[in-house]
Amino acid sequence: MTDTMPEISSDDLEKFRADVAAFLAEHTKPNASYEECQAFMGKLADAGFGGIVYGSEYGGAGLSRAHDRIFREEASRVPTMSNEFIISHGMCLPVLNDFGTDEQKRTYMPDCIAGRTLWCQMFSEPGAGSDVASLQTKAVLDGDEWIINGQKVWTTLAHKSDYAVLIARTDPEQVKHAGISMFILPMDAAGVEVRPIHQIDGGKHFNEVFFSDVRVPKENLLGELNNGWNQATAMLMYERVAIGTIGGGKISQPTFKMLKAAAEAGDCLDDANVRQDLATIYSMETTKALMSLRTRAEMKAGKAPGPGGSLGKLFGSVIAWRTREILMNMAGPASMAWDNGDEGYERARYTLNSFQSSIAGGTDEIQRNIIGDRVLGLPRDVNVDRGVPFKDLKVGTQRTD
Ligand SMILES: Cc1cc2nc3c(=O)[nH]c(=O)nc-3n(C[C@H](O)[C@H](O)[C@H](O)COP(=O)(O)OP(=O)(O)OC[C@H]3O[C@@H](n4cnc5c(N)ncnc54)[C@H](O)[C@@H]3O)c2cc1C
Numbered sequence: 337m338t339d340t341m342p343e344i345s346s347d348d349l350e351k352f353r354a355d356v357a358a359f360l361a362e363h364t365k366p367n368a369s370y371e372e373c374q375a376f377m378g379k380l381a382d383a384g385f386g387g388i389v390y391g392s393e394y395g396g397a398g399l400s401r402a403h404d405r406i407f408r409e410e411a412s413r414v415p416t417m418s419n420e421f422i423i424s425h426g427m428c429l430p431v432l433n434d435f436g437t438d439e440q441k442r443t444y445m446p447d448c449i450a451g452r453t454l455w456c457q458m459f460s461e462p463g464a465g466s467d468v469a470s471l472q473t474k475a476v477l478d479g480d481e482w483i484i485n486g487q488k489v490w491t492t493l494a495h496k497s498d499y500a501v502l503i504a505r506t507d508p509e510q511v512k513h514a515g516i517s518m519f520i521l522p523m524d525a526a527g528v529e530v531r532p533i534h535q536i537d538g539g540k541h542f543n544e545v546f547f548s549d550v551r552v553p554k555e556n557l558l559g560e561l562n563n564g565w566n567q568a569t570a571m572l573m574y575e576r577v578a579i580g581t582i583g584g585g586k587i588s589q590p591t592f593k594m595l596k597a598a599a600e601a602g603d604c605l606d607d608a609n610v611r612q613d614l615a616t617i618y619s620m621e622t623t624k625a626l627m628s629l630r631t632r633a634e635m636k637a638g639k640a641p642g643p644g645g646s647l648g649k650l651f652g653s654v655i656a657w658r659t660r661e662i663l664m665n666m667a668g669p670a671s672m673a674w675d676n677g678d679e680g681y682e683r684a685r686y687t688l689n690s691f692q693s694s695i696a697g698g699t700d701e702i703q704r705n706i707i708g709d710r711v712l713g714l715p716r717d718v719n720v721d722r723g724v725p726f727k728d729l730k731v732g733t734q735r736t737d
Contacts, residue, residue, distance in 0.1 A: 344400060349403070353406045356411075357410045359385060361414065363417075367415070368415065368417050370420050370496070372417070373419065375451075376451070378452065380451075381395065384397050385407060386450055387429065388403050389401060390445060393441075394441045394445040395446025395450060401636035401638075409586055412586045412588065413586070420454070420493060420496070422578055423457055424453075424455040426574060427457055427501075427571055427574045427578055428457065428501050430574045431570065431574065432558070434570060435558055435567050435570075440555075440558065444499070453498040455500065456491050456492060456493045456501075457491070457492070457500070457571065458491050458501065458502040458521065459488070460491075461473060462489050465490075468503075468568065469512045469513045469516065469565060471503060471504070471505060471516065473486025473487065473488065473504040474504055474506075475505070475506050475517060475519060477554065478551075480553060481553060481554060482552050483549055484547045484551075487545065487546050487547065488502070490533070491530075491542055491543050491544075492543075492696075493541065493542070494542070495540075498522070500520075500521040501519075501520065502520075502521045503517070503564045503567075504516070506564070509725050509727060510725060510726065511721070511725060512724075516564035517557060517559075517562055517564040518563075518564040518567045518568065519557060520556045520558050521552060525551065526551070527548040527549050528545065528547060529545065530543050530544075530545050531544045536688050537685050537689055572697070572698065573642065575697045576697055576698065577635070577648070586625070587622060589622060591621055591655060591656075592618040594659075595662060595666075598663060602667055610662075610666060613662045613666075617658065623651070624648060624651045624655060627648045628648055631644060631645055642710075643711050644711060646703040649698070650703040650704065653694045657693075657694070660686070660687050663687060667680070672684055
């Protein structure tokens with residue numbers, strides 16, 4: 337990233353802001369489809385606003401964190417066009433940039449930035465979610481190729497993706513965090529099978545993915561051999577920041593607005609309890625926006641996202657839980673039964689979807705552990721695996737023979 341940028345004048349930044357605002361006003365629209373978002377990413381890159389902080393040799397704009405902040409501020413004023421690109425752009429791109437070789441960055445980053453390729457994250461397995469270091473997908477080097485066998489689960493957008501950032505065990509003789517490596521997996525490689533998971537709200541956004549003797553070139557190792565855990569931790573930090581700072585360019589209260597509209601529609605805005613609930617959500621969202629701004633300011637100052645990102649992630653999920661309760665109290669049975677096209681459907685969807693905020697990107701309990709241990713300096717969780725080679729552990733779905 338461009339930490340050594342020369343001083344930028346405020347006039348230049350204001351001109352940049354005006355250019356971005358004009359571009360966004362022309363090219364964004366509400367409820368854009370995936371294809372429209374993809375086309376938008378291409379236009380963004382063509383206009384010099386794609387991958388703002390990444391080097392121009394890697395398809396980025398080669399600009400500063402100050403430009404990035406201005407871009408986010410302006411983007412938060414218009415309908416979002418980035419939903420399905422959050423994993424690609426918010427998580428895979430920074431990891432490619434941090435750990436990729438020059439050749440990998442030249443090969444993969446320009447297409448990712450311009451939305452020509454979509455990326456997904458393959459960490460979780462049936463026996464390795466919160467404790468992802470227990471993963472058992474294996475990668476074994478065979479001449480010039482890695483052979484991958486195993487299974488991932490909950491892989492968001494695997495069915496649409498061109499590539500995955502995958503972690504696999506490369507040395508079971510080492511302790512469980514040490515023998516893991518990170519790979520770039522082309523989703524069209526022979527032996528990759530994607531099976532959709534049907535969700536409670538009717539969607540099919542995530543998948544099970546199976547690997548049967550999948551061969552990828554040796555060069556697809558991303559970062560250092562057996563350093564995958566440190567890299568995965570960095571990616572999880574980016575993930576928490578991406579989730580915890582959604583809409584983080586400005587102080588806004590989108591959930592409050594949604595609830596207020598629901599109260600107006602249900603004719604209960606005069607109810608003192610409802611108004612109190614609305615005020616609570618308003619203040620919680622304002623606090624979360626301020627936390628996001630702080631996280632972004634730290635990143636602008638050149639700090640890698642730290643465990644503080646967990647605060648924003650956790651608070652987002654606390655807000656979702658509280659909002660769900662308020663919505664159900666306000667709408668009663670009308671939030672569970674509706675006619676085609678009426679608002680009850682949107683409310684029920686919010687309610688069902690709100691549960692995922694406590695799981696995706698690390699559960700609430702895990703965020704609390706991170707905050708306790710690494711922000712507040714409290715004693716660490718008990719660790720029974722310390723010093724034991726992975727092959728000797730009885731963890732997750734590990735066989736006992
Ligand atoms: C919408 C969504 C999208 C996702 N997308 C992806 C994706 O794209 N790629 C990917 O790799 N994964 C993805 N995941 C998976 C997600 O990261 C895992 O579900 C999550 O990390 C939890 O793991 P688990 O489901 O195995 O639950 P478990 O780890 O089995 O946890 C079960 C329960 O035990 C609690 N628990 C576990 N360990 C502790 C502990 N040490 N202390 C206290 N409590 C504990 C948990 O909080 C939880 O309540 C996604 C999940 C969701 C919901």
